[in-house]
Amino acid sequence: MRLHSRDDRRRAGPRLRVAVLGTGYWAWWCHGSVLSARPDIDFVGFWGRDAHKAANAAARVGRGRGFTDLDEVLDAVDAVSIALTPDVQAPLAARAARAGKHVLLDKPLALDVAAADEVVAAVARSGVTSLNFLTYLFQAEVTAWLDDMRDLAAAHGRWEGASVSCAGSIDTPGSPYSDSAWRRARGGLWDWGPHALSLLFALLPPVERVSGVRGLRDTAHVTMEHAGGPVSSMTLTVTAPEGTQESTVAVWGPGGRHTLSLPTGTLREACHRAVDRFVEAIARGSRSHPLDAAHARRIVAVLDAAERHLARPAEQRMTVPAP
Known part of the structure; x- marks a missing residue:
């Protein structure tokens, strides 16, 4: 299934009423700017705990306008687009789903599996549409490359390994x-990890086992064993030194x-493009999407397993004998 299509945003029927949960940079610069500009969306506004930030x-x-009462905004919409920290996103996404609202999710869905499970269960019980906005899977250059890789695997045999390196810096002057x-607390594993895993999930079978080691700063080096034998790796950091910021994916x-x-x-x-897919799924009455809450939960499960391995006691690590 191709995750991109031609750019056509004209829709028939009533416009979908949507609000953004969140008031920060990503909430207004990305989610809000996109939703408020679309002719198929009736953009209601922003919800946040701080009335001034929501209005701003x-x-x-x-x-739209600012809201501080979550029940008020949920009463006013058909769907919510969430741009909040993951620990806040998960319980609010579950609450919105239980209220019968479709949910456009950001990454990572949650910071632990139990919170992610709550969202998946709420979405399933309510029968709402969910979609996880993973940016690489909605960028035309990336999805075209992934399609080519799938075609090559179909013609020559499955891929035997892959690696993703994501090096960025939140310390760059002017970084939002x-x-x-x-x-700062969770580092590249949880910030870049969902992006890296979205690519690895598209290229290789499901992850079965995870191991990892810590590098300098916040860097996490993670190795994954996939069903049937392929192995992949991720190197992830949000504090890369100046001049070393680059992100790549390789497959062989x-x-x-x-x-x-x-x-x-x-x-x-x-x-x-993500909103296109979200609106289309809702219009079709579809309650499942390849990038739904369950997909987002699988990402959280891998990151959680990696974090637990990274935190293992020093005595459980193999040491190299001195000469």
């Missing part, structure tokens, strides 16, 4: 994420070795 976010996009407490097997430098732009265009 609405003023930035020039549409420099004050992100959860990124009977079809050769192929590498893609991952794009850093077109994020709003990716969000438009």
